Amino acid sequence: MRGPARLVAVLALAAATHAQGAVAAAAERFVPADPGFVVANVRQVLPDDELQPLLAAWRADRHAEPESVALASAFIERARTLREPMYYGRAEAVLAPLVAKPASSATVRRLYAQLLQHRHDFIAAEVVLDTVLRDSPHDDEARLLRASVRLVRGDFSGARGDCTQIAAGGGDAAAPGFACFAQALAGGGYLERGKGVLDALPTGAGDHDASTLAYLLATRAELRERGRDLAGALLDYREALKLTPGDDSIRAAFADALAASGNTSGARDLLAIEKPSLALLVRSAALLEGAQRTAIVARADSWIALEASRGDRPHLREAAMLALAHGDSARALVAARENFESQKELADVRVLARAARAANDASALSALQSWLRETGYRDSVTEGILDETRRS
16 A cells, blocks of 8 residues: 555454364365465564563463553564564454453554554444544544545545644644645645645655655655656655665555556566565566566465465455456456455556456446546546557
8 A cells, every 4th residue: 555554653373263163274275376385484473582572471461452562563563574464463363352342542443453454454444543533533643544544445535634634733743644635635636736745845864754755755756657757756766665675565656667667677676576565476477478477477376365265355456467467357357346446546546447448348447437537536547548448
């Protein structure tokens, strides 16, 4: 996700499997299509020296909020830095019993909402954040996170209201609040005004911490890209990634912009990192050829199959991208349409346009054009895809 959630610390052991469930699961074991696919790195998921005391403190009292928050936060950090998604599940298992209590703290509910957002349960995340803001209207962290969820869902007017309050409040949250406001403006049909807000913000190295500055630059890059300033977008993406090299959403957006500029070799190199996320894998699949492409496609297929076998909420955007790489336009359109029901970020808009064009589906193209007209949303790449469709 490319929203303000970058600025909020992205937020146990999973509940023991009952014997009956284990027997049922054994009947449908997941077998990767790629023999080199890593289901889990056992050494990375074992408790390390920092986790051991946190686990011990939590086990001593599993209903104590400070110990639970500390352990869940540590799990979330490891999920991000080690790229081990199962740590998110462990964090959720630690926090779930506390969130169920009416008197749970805002800290617990914010962390839990971030976990819900991570697994794309945006409606549930917003409900949790609504309760936080009902009790604490000036909780900027919760409001910024809710604005991020609303941006993802395409609720640009709702996000704009949240972002305005954050920006007006001043303090450390003002800069991300203004950037969030710019995104909401651009989503709601005011792309140039959104860019103007970002251009007015200071983006010098000493003006903000690294994560805040990366967010401002990546947001400006996206709006520049949507407004046909691809050269300016590439500069901003490059600087943002230097500041936060572990941010896969910025890396993916930068790779998309490089590919759009015709620099496919640069995009391939950017995506060639150790243990890439699914978002990076499916982009590599579209850019590689021959045996390399076959291997990457198999890894991505295995990843999506593993999600399905676990009953996880699927990554529909990536499933649509992978289907397009396979040349299966019908399957791509099904995934892209379902994805667009809950996610309306730039990559979601574009993959729906590409899938609808590839499938030559008039109803899907008409529905997307209607949404663009109703919201005023502008994106040069999507407009180009639709123009090509009308000419063909």
